[in-house]
Amino acid sequence: MPLPADTVDAAEIVHVFGSGDVVRGILHWGRRRLGVAGAVGALLATGVAGAGAHAAEGGAGTVALTTPGLAVGGQVVHTVTVEAPESGVLTVGFATADDQRPWGQQDEWTHGVTISGPDGVAQPCTYPSYEVLTGQVRCELPAGTHTLTYRVRATGPSWHLVADARFASASGTADASATGRFDVTGGAVVPMDWDVLARDGSGAVRAYSHYSGEWGRFDIEWGRPLGVDWGRYDRLAKLAPIDVRGRGGDVVARDASGVLWYHRLAGTGRTAFETPVRVGSGWGAYRSIRGAGDVTGDGRHDLLAVDGSGVLWLYRGTGDPARPFEARRQAGTGWGVYTSLTGGLDVTGDRRADLIARDSAGALWLYRGTGDGDAPLRSRARIGTGWNVYDTLVPYGDVTADGNPELLARDPSGVLWMYRGTGDASVPFEARVQVARYWDGFDAVL
Known part of the structure; x- marks a missing residue:
């Protein structure tokens, strides 16, 4: 769901790794407020699913992805939930859907899609910002349950996009992935090539x-x-x-x-x-x-x-x-x-x-x-x-x-x-x- 224009950037979201101390995380939050990520929109901090996170006891990893669409000039929050039996790396990449042409060199500065992270807060992730054509969200995660949210903003054409979330476990035995389509509406039509x-x-x-x-x-x-x-x-x-x-x-x-x-x-x-x-x-x-x-x-x-x-x-x-x-x-x-x-x-x-x-x-x-x-x-x-x-x-x-x-x-x-x-x-x-x-x-x- 797109955030209302007067939303205060979800500053109450806290990140606690794996089986970390929830109280310590809240105290840390009390000392620092999440910032607005400039003109390109903030990516919300990773957070705890429910009351806290816990380490999974072996088994296969899972990834769930929620990707609502957005209108040109707006912003929206996507959610990735990872069940990680062991440590690993989560990546979320972005591409155009099969019914549109792929991004090319000429779209580098005109695609109008931004993915970015919060200012002033240490996170286990890096973000592609305006380099969404070739970049990706990348997060190093310990074992446990993790719910991460990132913010998408669009100012360009009406792209049909796909987010591809992949968790690569340390041993390679608990890998998981999920994809989600989302459309940008209200902009110029993107022709096939x-x-x-x-x-x-x-x-x-x-x-x-x-x-x-x-x-x-x-x-x-x-x-x-x-x-x-x-x-x-x-x-x-x-x-x-x-x-x-x-x-x-x-x-x-x-x-x-x-x-x-x-x-x-x-x-x-x-x-x-x-x-x-x-x-x-x-x-x-x-x-x-x-x-x-x-x-x-x-x-x-x-x-x-x-x-x-x-x-x-x-x-x-x-x-x-x-x-x-x-x-x-x-x-x-x-x-x-x-x-x-x-x-x-x-x-x-x-x-x-x-x-x-x-x-x-x-x-x-x-x-x-x-x-x-x-x-x-x-x-x-x-x-x-x-x-x-x-x-x-x-x-x-x-x-x-x-x-x-x-x-x-x-x-x-x-x-x-x-x-x-x-x-x-x-x-x-x-x-x-x-x-x-x-x-x-x-x-x-x-």
Whole structure:
């Protein structure tokens, strides 16, 4: 429960270790009052559970955690109760919940979450204060029952957070842990972040995101390695945008012999891939292979391919990693006029994956998705001209928290541009914004 504004900082809480003397602790309190921990809010002193603490007689340790949420501009008290059969160290760390992007370098001074301890009182704990991104509460505890409380204050965005409390016993036989989620409400919405995969000339692939890097978006110095043997492929395509939690479209890759390989996302909490699965041979017949997102409306990601005659083929996703695609179906003719296909985005806001095609004159065309596997695309509508200034178009996720995905474009000089989605089929993108430089060193961006 959040503290009332006129609360006098809980100065009557006393800390007594393990089987310590309660009276002595009270006398010590009588000589010293707990102080207010400045502008960042005080962390309440550790205290006695009930009338006093006592040493446990062996057995397993336990940790209980209570984590109420709070509004921006407010503060709240969390409670950790530890049953410690022996001495050990309690730590409480903090991270964003799985439905939001992890904290990054650019959040270091803007996250607005503080965890701190009382002024002028000796405690067995250290506190992360404003370094909550990487720091943690750390308390060295003797055997016994301990109830600790700490105060959280929030001044920034509406984060969804998780507190992770862990007790590491001295012998390692009485370890325990607990987690608790708490939300910050009333602030700016925090968008998900998304990965762009880029391969350099050595065949190494790295993941870059909008919020990565210490100095700016898509900083090429902050790529996360995903493998070094991707140079054996002459075509790479992701089936749909991939968020930084490693969810979204898997990747397909064609080798020089025409064999297609399926790289499934590993589901490890960030972008990583399982061992590739061989899809089949004969894929050298296609001039273009592109992920389509779910154009059939069955919840599975599909694949599109254009052959040398300009015929468009649809490979429906199966959801089975051992056999990821059904046999091909013809989806159209005359597609040889296009130099680029970009799929996997719902740019019209109707919850159906659309397809964007660029012709040799630089005109950009939108094919709205139908969700019907027999006729997955509507007739085309022109949505722009002059797009032949770019050598790569990349489908990207929603990084503005407005529900509309974005489109990335790289020009030959290596400048990366972002077109923010509008959700309007007639004008699906806003004017471009430069988001990065020096991307000309990559031979594949997806």
